[in-house]
Amino acid sequence: MIAQHTETPGSANDVHLGCAASKLRNVGALLAVIGIGVAAFVTLGAENGVRHFMHAYLLAFSYALSITLGALFFVLLHHLVRAGWSTTVRRIAELLTAAFPVLFILFLPILGSVMAGKPVLFPWADVQLMHDDHLLHKKIAYLNANFFAVRAAIYFGLWTLLAVYFRKKSIAQDAAPSAELSLSMQRVSAPGMIAFALTTTFAAFDFIMSLTPTWFSTIFGIYFFAGCLVSFFATAILLMVSLQASGRLTAYVTIERFHDLGKFLFAFTFFWGYIAFSQFMLIWYANIPEETEWFLHRLNHGWAYASLALLFGHFIIPFVGLMSRHAKRNRKVLTFWAGYMLLMHWLDLYWLVMPAYDAETPVFGAAELGSTIGFVGVLIACFAHAGRNVSLVAANDPMLSESLSLQNQ
Amino acid sequence: MNTVALNSHASALLEATERPHLVQGEQTFSAVTETVCGIAERPTAPPGFWWLFGFTACLTGLLFTLIGYLIVTGVGVWGNRSPVFWAWDIVNFVFWVGIGHAGTLISAILFLLRQKWRTSINRFAEAMTIFAVICAALFPGVHVGRIWLAYWLFPLPNQMSMWPNFRSPLLWDVFAVGTYASVSLLFWYMGMIPDLATFRDRAKTHTKKFVYGIFALGWRGSNRQWHRYERAYLLLAAISTPLVLSVHSVVSFDFAVSQVPGWHTTIFPPYFVAGAIFGGFAMVILLVVPARAYFGFKHLVTTRHLENMNKVILATGCMVGYAYAVEFFVAWYGGNGYERFAFMNRALGPYAWAYWIMISCNVISPQLFWSRRARTSPIMMWIVGLFVTIGMWFERFVIVVTSLSRDYLPGSWGYFEPTLVDFGMFAGSCGLFLTLFLLFCRFLPMIAMAEVKAIMPQAHAHGDH
Incomplete structure (x- = not known):
C-alpha cells in the first residue's frame, strides 16, 4: 500500500539542495564567524564590555535555540498525533534540529562564565553573593555552577538524542x-514529548529566568515555549518560500500547506498573547514586590517602549493581520508576516534578556545585531550541512499522499 | 499467545500508516438514521430508563429543596465559616464549569484540526457542556445569599448608580461563563438543525411533527442551506476556540489575582484549562461507555473513538501533573516562606489525604492509558474516568480549602467541615446533570447523523478529496 513518490510528474520534482548545500553551509559559517566576531570586537575592549557581549550573545543564542526547539516540538507532535498534513513539511523541521550539538558547543562560553564564578550574565554565579543575600541563599541548592552544568548537559543531551533519532x-x-x-x-x-516539556521548561528557567535570580513565574516555561512555536512556524514558512523560489519542492508543498502553516503561526501568536497576558496581569494585579520587580524594569524608562512594541507588534497587529484566509493563502503576504513574526520573536527575547544588562536603557547596536546574524548563520550552516545529501521531503512516508492531497475548507 | 502478539503488532503497523474507517460494519446512510432516530422514536423508553430517570429526578428534587432551604435560612447552612468562606460552592462551580470543556474542545478545536473522529461524539459532549454550565451557574447564583438580588451580578444601569466592581474577576466570570453558555448553546443547537429536520420528517404523531418542526426552523436540506450551514459552522468553531481558553482562564483568575499563598501563581490559566479538558473528557467517557452499550450504537462510537479520548485524557493528565510539579518547584525556588509553607501544608498538613487523592487520581491513574489494553477496555476506561472525575473535584477542593484554612496568621487557622446540605447539594447537582442528560438521550438526536454520514466512505465515492 505504500506508494512511491520519489518521481513526481512535471518538472518541479527537485527535492535536493545539491551543490547549493555546501555554498549555503559556507555562507552560514561565514555569517556566524563575522557576526559573532563583530559583536566581540565592538564590545570586548570597552568598559563593561564582557557583560555586554555575553548578554547579546545569550540573546542570540536563545533566538537560535528557540527556533530549533520549536522544530523539535513540531517533529514530536507530528508523530504523537499521527498527523498527515505536515508530512511534506516535516523534513525541514528535522533538518533544523541538526543544530543542537553545535548550539551546545556555542553554549560553552555561557557555561564557562558560570563555572568561572564570574557574574557577567547570571548574578547567582557569584558564590559570595549567594551566601550573603538572604533570599538567594535559600536557592543555593538549585542555583549553583555544578548543578547548572549538569542540567545543561542533560537538556542538550536529550535534545540531541531525540533530534538524531527522528532524523535518522x-x-x-x-x-x-x-x-x-x-x-x-x-x-x-x-x-x-514529556522529555521535551520538562527540559524546555527548566532550560527557560535556567538560561533566561535566572538572569534575575530573585524573580520567578510558574508560567515562564510555557511563555518561552510559545515563542519557540511562533518562531518555528515563521521559519518554516520562510524556508519553504526560499526553497520554492529556487525551484525546489514546488510539487510537494502546495498553497494548502502554506495555509496550514499560517494557521499555526496565527494560533501560536494568539497563544503567546494569551500566555503573556496571563503572566503580566496576574503579577500586576497581586502586586507582590518580589514579582513586580521584573516588570517594573520593563515598564519604566526606555523599556516601556519595548513592552508596548511587544503588546502591539507581537500580538494585536499580527492577530489582525493573520486572521483572514487571504493572508494565509497568499505567499507574498504570508512571507511578510512570517518575517515580521521572526523579528517580533527576536524583540521578545531582547525584552527578556537585555534588561538584565541595562535596566534603564535598551541598548541596540553592533553587538546585538552581530551576534544575532551570527547565530542565524549557525542555523543556516547546520541546516545546509544536515541537508547536503538527503531529500528535502520525507519522500516515502506512508502519509505523504495525504499531505499532498488534503485541502482546506 | 504468539499469534496474538503478532496480530496486535500487525494492526498497530496498519494504524501507524493508514486511516481506517471510523464507522464500523456494513453501514449505510439509512442504517445510521435508523439507529439514531430509533432511540427517540421508540414508543416506550428502553427497560430501566424511567427507573434511572426517577432516581436522578429525586436527586434534582433534593437539590431544589435544599436551595429553597438555603434561601429561607441563609448560606450558613453550608459549612463555610471563618477562615474558609469559600468552600464546596466554589469547588462545585469550578468542577462543573470544567466538565463542559470537553464539549467545546471537541466541537471547536478538534473541528479546526480536521479530527474527523469527533463527529460521533460531538453532539453528546456539547449537550454535556450545556448541562454542566447550568449546574455550575447554580452555585454562585445561590451563594449571593439574597438571591432576589442576584441580578446585581450584571452591570445594569440603576437609579442608585451602583455598579459591580469591574476590576473583580468574579464579574469577569459572569461575562466569561455567560458568553460560554450562549455560544455553546448556539453551536449545539445549530449543529442539530439538520438532524431535527430528520426527526420531524419521520415523526408519526402531529405533536412530535409540530415540536420538532418548530425547532428544525424549516430546514429543507437544499444546496444553499447546506452551504450556509457549513460556513456558519466553521465561523462558530473559530469563535468557540478562544472560549476553550478564556472560560477556565477567567475562573483561574478568581484565585490567581489574589495574594493567598497557593492561589497566586502565574501558571494557573493554562493549568486550569488543561485540567478542565482532562476532567471533561473523563466525564464523556463516564457517560458514553454505558450509553453506547445501552442504546446500541457501538458501531458508531467505536473503540477507536474511546481510545482517542483516552489518549487525550493521558496527555492532559500529564499536563496537569506538569503544572503540579512546576508549582511545587517554584514555591520552593521563589524562596517565599509562606508559599513554601502552603505547599508543604498541602502535601503533609491536615488535608494531606485530599492532596494525595488528587495526585493518585489525576496524575497516577491516567498513566494506565500508556497500555493499549487499558485504553481499549470499556471497564478499565470507565474506572479511570471515575477516578479522574473524583480527582478533579479534589483538585479544586485542595486549591480552595487548604489555602484558606491556614493563611498568614496561625491564630486564625481552622479546619473546614462540610454539612449535610453541602453533600446534598453536590449530589443534587449530579442529579440535575444526569436528569437533563437522560432527557436529551430520550428526545434528541444523540449522534450527529448528518456529520457522521459525511465521513463515511460512501460520501467519498470518488476518493477523499
Missing part, C-alpha cells in the same frame, strides 16, 4: 519505505 529514522524511510519506522517514531514521540 525518517531519512532511513526515504530509502526503504516501511511502516515499522513510522510506528517506532510514533512510539518514541510520547515519552519524547
Whole structure:
C-alpha cells in the first residue's frame, strides 16, 4: 500500500539542495564567524564590555535555540498525533534540529562564565553573593555552577538524542519505505514529548529566568515555549518560500500547506498573547514586590517602549493581520508576516534578556545585531550541512499522499 | 499467545500508516438514521430508563429543596465559616464549569484540526457542556445569599448608580461563563438543525411533527442551506476556540489575582484549562461507555473513538501533573516562606489525604492509558474516568480549602467541615446533570447523523478529496 513518490510528474520534482548545500553551509559559517566576531570586537575592549557581549550573545543564542526547539516540538507532535498534513513539511523541521550539538558547543562560553564564578550574565554565579543575600541563599541548592552544568548537559543531551533519532529514522524511510519506522517514531514521540516539556521548561528557567535570580513565574516555561512555536512556524514558512523560489519542492508543498502553516503561526501568536497576558496581569494585579520587580524594569524608562512594541507588534497587529484566509493563502503576504513574526520573536527575547544588562536603557547596536546574524548563520550552516545529501521531503512516508492531497475548507 | 502478539503488532503497523474507517460494519446512510432516530422514536423508553430517570429526578428534587432551604435560612447552612468562606460552592462551580470543556474542545478545536473522529461524539459532549454550565451557574447564583438580588451580578444601569466592581474577576466570570453558555448553546443547537429536520420528517404523531418542526426552523436540506450551514459552522468553531481558553482562564483568575499563598501563581490559566479538558473528557467517557452499550450504537462510537479520548485524557493528565510539579518547584525556588509553607501544608498538613487523592487520581491513574489494553477496555476506561472525575473535584477542593484554612496568621487557622446540605447539594447537582442528560438521550438526536454520514466512505465515492 505504500506508494512511491520519489518521481513526481512535471518538472518541479527537485527535492535536493545539491551543490547549493555546501555554498549555503559556507555562507552560514561565514555569517556566524563575522557576526559573532563583530559583536566581540565592538564590545570586548570597552568598559563593561564582557557583560555586554555575553548578554547579546545569550540573546542570540536563545533566538537560535528557540527556533530549533520549536522544530523539535513540531517533529514530536507530528508523530504523537499521527498527523498527515505536515508530512511534506516535516523534513525541514528535522533538518533544523541538526543544530543542537553545535548550539551546545556555542553554549560553552555561557557555561564557562558560570563555572568561572564570574557574574557577567547570571548574578547567582557569584558564590559570595549567594551566601550573603538572604533570599538567594535559600536557592543555593538549585542555583549553583555544578548543578547548572549538569542540567545543561542533560537538556542538550536529550535534545540531541531525540533530534538524531527522528532524523535518522525518517531519512532511513526515504530509502526503504516501511511502516515499522513510522510506528517506532510514533512510539518514541510520547515519552519524547514529556522529555521535551520538562527540559524546555527548566532550560527557560535556567538560561533566561535566572538572569534575575530573585524573580520567578510558574508560567515562564510555557511563555518561552510559545515563542519557540511562533518562531518555528515563521521559519518554516520562510524556508519553504526560499526553497520554492529556487525551484525546489514546488510539487510537494502546495498553497494548502502554506495555509496550514499560517494557521499555526496565527494560533501560536494568539497563544503567546494569551500566555503573556496571563503572566503580566496576574503579577500586576497581586502586586507582590518580589514579582513586580521584573516588570517594573520593563515598564519604566526606555523599556516601556519595548513592552508596548511587544503588546502591539507581537500580538494585536499580527492577530489582525493573520486572521483572514487571504493572508494565509497568499505567499507574498504570508512571507511578510512570517518575517515580521521572526523579528517580533527576536524583540521578545531582547525584552527578556537585555534588561538584565541595562535596566534603564535598551541598548541596540553592533553587538546585538552581530551576534544575532551570527547565530542565524549557525542555523543556516547546520541546516545546509544536515541537508547536503538527503531529500528535502520525507519522500516515502506512508502519509505523504495525504499531505499532498488534503485541502482546506 | 504468539499469534496474538503478532496480530496486535500487525494492526498497530496498519494504524501507524493508514486511516481506517471510523464507522464500523456494513453501514449505510439509512442504517445510521435508523439507529439514531430509533432511540427517540421508540414508543416506550428502553427497560430501566424511567427507573434511572426517577432516581436522578429525586436527586434534582433534593437539590431544589435544599436551595429553597438555603434561601429561607441563609448560606450558613453550608459549612463555610471563618477562615474558609469559600468552600464546596466554589469547588462545585469550578468542577462543573470544567466538565463542559470537553464539549467545546471537541466541537471547536478538534473541528479546526480536521479530527474527523469527533463527529460521533460531538453532539453528546456539547449537550454535556450545556448541562454542566447550568449546574455550575447554580452555585454562585445561590451563594449571593439574597438571591432576589442576584441580578446585581450584571452591570445594569440603576437609579442608585451602583455598579459591580469591574476590576473583580468574579464579574469577569459572569461575562466569561455567560458568553460560554450562549455560544455553546448556539453551536449545539445549530449543529442539530439538520438532524431535527430528520426527526420531524419521520415523526408519526402531529405533536412530535409540530415540536420538532418548530425547532428544525424549516430546514429543507437544499444546496444553499447546506452551504450556509457549513460556513456558519466553521465561523462558530473559530469563535468557540478562544472560549476553550478564556472560560477556565477567567475562573483561574478568581484565585490567581489574589495574594493567598497557593492561589497566586502565574501558571494557573493554562493549568486550569488543561485540567478542565482532562476532567471533561473523563466525564464523556463516564457517560458514553454505558450509553453506547445501552442504546446500541457501538458501531458508531467505536473503540477507536474511546481510545482517542483516552489518549487525550493521558496527555492532559500529564499536563496537569506538569503544572503540579512546576508549582511545587517554584514555591520552593521563589524562596517565599509562606508559599513554601502552603505547599508543604498541602502535601503533609491536615488535608494531606485530599492532596494525595488528587495526585493518585489525576496524575497516577491516567498513566494506565500508556497500555493499549487499558485504553481499549470499556471497564478499565470507565474506572479511570471515575477516578479522574473524583480527582478533579479534589483538585479544586485542595486549591480552595487548604489555602484558606491556614493563611498568614496561625491564630486564625481552622479546619473546614462540610454539612449535610453541602453533600446534598453536590449530589443534587449530579442529579440535575444526569436528569437533563437522560432527557436529551430520550428526545434528541444523540449522534450527529448528518456529520457522521459525511465521513463515511460512501460520501467519498470518488476518493477523499
